[in-house]
Structure formats: C-alpha cells, structure tokens
Amino acid sequence: MEYRLHRYRSACGRLDLAARDYPAAEAGAPVLLMMHGLTRNSADFEPLARHLAGRYRLVVPDQRGRGLSQWDPDPAQYRPDVYAQDMLALLGGLGIARACLVGTSMGGLMAMVMNALRPGLASGFVFNDIGPVLDPAGLARIQGYVGPGGAMASWKEAAARCRAINAVAFPDFGGGDWLAFARRTCRENPEGTVSFDYDPAISRSMDGDALPTVPPDLWPLWDLLGAAPVLVVRGALSDLLGMETVREMARRHSGPYAHVEVPRVGHAPILDELPALAAISAFLKEYVS
Structure with a gap:
C-alpha cells in the first residue's frame, strides 16, 4: 500500500x-481520519x-x-x-472539512473531544474498544506497562515483549502474529537494537489518578455526538470497555448506532478480524460512502 508522508506543524506551532x-x-472519495491508541502509531492501522x-x-x-512525529519536551x-x-x-492543512473519525482507545477519546470542539466535522464515528466509561482494571493494566523500558536486542525479543504485555488480549496469536505486532509497535535503532516507538514520557499523563487529563465524566461528550452515525467495536475479552457501558452508549445515542463484538480478543481489536471488517465495511457503505 502506497501512501504519501505528510509533514505538518502541531496546533501549538512547536x-x-x-x-x-x-x-x-477516485477524487472526492470520503475521508477517514484514523487515530491510534496511547502507545501505538500510524502503523497500527496497516491491517485495516x-x-x-x-x-x-x-x-x-x-x-x-509517537512514530515519526516529534517528541514534546x-x-x-x-x-x-x-x-x-x-x-x-492536520485536517485544516489538508483542506479537509469533513471526515469519518476512527479511533482506537485513546483515539476514540480524541474523536469525542474533536466533535465537541468542531461540531459537524464528523460524518460518522467508529469507536474501537473505547467509550465514556473506562474500566479501572484495564486502566491499571495499561499503567503497568507504559513508560520507560530498556531497548531489546532483536525483533525476536521485541515480539516476546509484546506478547508478555498483550497476551491476555490476543490469546490465539502465534509467533508470526506477535512479530507483525512488534513491527507495527516498535522501531529499530541505529545500533540495531529495538525500542517501543513512543516517548516514554507519555506515561506521565497517567501518573496519580487514572488518566487525569481526561474529564472524570465523559458522558456529556458522548451526548454531544447527537444523531451522527456510530459504530462501536468491542473485544469480547476487553478489560477497558464493559458491556454495561456499551448498552448505555446505545441507549443514550439518538442517531444510527451499531455494535459488533470480536470473539477471543481483548483491548483492543486489530480491526482486521472478520466480524470487525464486516461491520466497518457495512457501516462505511451505508453512512459514509
């Protein structure tokens, strides 16, 4: 898959x-803005x-x-x-006035904030294993692995580290799956070692209370979605998005709403699983195309 690497300045200009x-x-095709989770980068969406x-x-x-973007001092x-x-x-610089917002975990929180800042921007929303209530068990697990960590000697070691962290979410993954996961999550350093592809300082946003930079009550942001079409993808083994929250999301949403559960997957689905792909394709065809 070929893509153009677009460079731009942050909103703060720094x-x-x-x-x-x-x-x-085709020219004029719908735009999807795809936003990754806390410790991931753009490669996370390669399968989708x-x-x-x-x-x-x-x-x-x-x-x-993360990735090729500059670390914030x-x-x-x-x-x-x-x-x-x-x-x-980013969207303003590309001349994009409307897009479907696809957000995995943290990316879904960003989508809700973007909608509050710019109502009418989104043609629809795809939330990947995220909602207005964050389960403390999942937050504690994430807090346990985000942050400084030593470089790994090889891609094989990186795959093993990714497995140690994420095996609970992907119990059916084999060796090839974990290597592919590591390739999307890590970077190779000039000296040949491998590191996770994010600034370890992102862990400071999770110090103290869980995600203190996220409002304690996200339901008002959810309610601001209004009648926009929404698809929620949930891993059946998720420890961050509970089914009670999913049901409440459906109850409170006034527009088109669909939910799909991915069996044998936790937080967060890769989005190349057959149930996720089928639901996303149908949702985009009906509401975004």
Missing part, C-alpha cells in the same frame, strides 16, 4: 508532526488500511511523541485535548 495519507482511487485503501482516502497520523502536553487540536490542524 512540533513537527507526521501522518500517512493514503489516496483514494489494506482492506480500505483505494475506496477511501485514509489519513493516519502519528500523534506527538513538555510531557504535560501528552493529553487527548492537545492531540485533538493537532488533528484539527
């Missing part, structure tokens, strides 16, 4: 940021992009402190409202 821009086969590229224009950013700026402003700067 940082150089990067995004993948996958072109659509393989299925959607060409039919849609895919804009897939590295948030500040002020760790206090690693928070969803700041990322959301960066996303508005």
Whole structure:
C-alpha cells in the first residue's frame, strides 16, 4: 500500500508532526481520519488500511511523541485535548472539512473531544474498544506497562515483549502474529537494537489518578455526538470497555448506532478480524460512502 508522508506543524506551532495519507482511487472519495491508541502509531492501522485503501482516502497520523512525529519536551502536553487540536490542524492543512473519525482507545477519546470542539466535522464515528466509561482494571493494566523500558536486542525479543504485555488480549496469536505486532509497535535503532516507538514520557499523563487529563465524566461528550452515525467495536475479552457501558452508549445515542463484538480478543481489536471488517465495511457503505 502506497501512501504519501505528510509533514505538518502541531496546533501549538512547536512540533513537527507526521501522518500517512493514503489516496483514494477516485477524487472526492470520503475521508477517514484514523487515530491510534496511547502507545501505538500510524502503523497500527496497516491491517485495516489494506482492506480500505483505494475506496477511501485514509489519513493516519502519528500523534506527538509517537512514530515519526516529534517528541514534546513538555510531557504535560501528552493529553487527548492537545492531540485533538493537532488533528484539527492536520485536517485544516489538508483542506479537509469533513471526515469519518476512527479511533482506537485513546483515539476514540480524541474523536469525542474533536466533535465537541468542531461540531459537524464528523460524518460518522467508529469507536474501537473505547467509550465514556473506562474500566479501572484495564486502566491499571495499561499503567503497568507504559513508560520507560530498556531497548531489546532483536525483533525476536521485541515480539516476546509484546506478547508478555498483550497476551491476555490476543490469546490465539502465534509467533508470526506477535512479530507483525512488534513491527507495527516498535522501531529499530541505529545500533540495531529495538525500542517501543513512543516517548516514554507519555506515561506521565497517567501518573496519580487514572488518566487525569481526561474529564472524570465523559458522558456529556458522548451526548454531544447527537444523531451522527456510530459504530462501536468491542473485544469480547476487553478489560477497558464493559458491556454495561456499551448498552448505555446505545441507549443514550439518538442517531444510527451499531455494535459488533470480536470473539477471543481483548483491548483492543486489530480491526482486521472478520466480524470487525464486516461491520466497518457495512457501516462505511451505508453512512459514509
């Protein structure tokens, strides 16, 4: 899959940021803005992009402190409202006035913030294993692995580290799956070692109370989605998004709403699983195409 690497300035004007821009086969095709989770980067959407590229224009950013985007010297700026402003700067620079917002975990929180900042921007929302209530068990698990860690000697070791962290979410993964996961999550250093592809300082946003930079009550942001079409993807083994929250999301939403559960997967689905792909394709065809 070919894409253009787009460089742009952060909303604050201090940082150089990067995004993948996958072109659509036809001019004027709908745009999907695909936003990754806390410790991931644009490569996280490669499996889904393989299925959607060409039919849609895919804009897939590295948030500040991840991938090819510059690390922020002020760790206090690693928070969803700041990322959301960066996303508005990205879309504005590309001349995109409307897009479907696809958010995995933290990316879904960003989508809700973006909607509050710019009502009418989103043609629809795809929330991947995230909602207005964050289960404390999942937050505690994430807090347990985010942050400083030593470099790994090889890609084989990186795959083993990824498995140790995420095996509870992907119990059916084999060796090849974990290597592919590591390739999307880590980077190779000039000396040949391998490191996770994010600034370890992002962990400071989770110090103390869980995710202190996220409002304690996210339901008002959810309610602001109004009648916009929504698809919620949940891993059946998720420890961050509970089914009670999913049901309440459906009850409170006034527009089209769909929910799909991915069996034998936790937080968060890769989005190349057959149930997720079928639901996303149907949702985009009906509401975004």
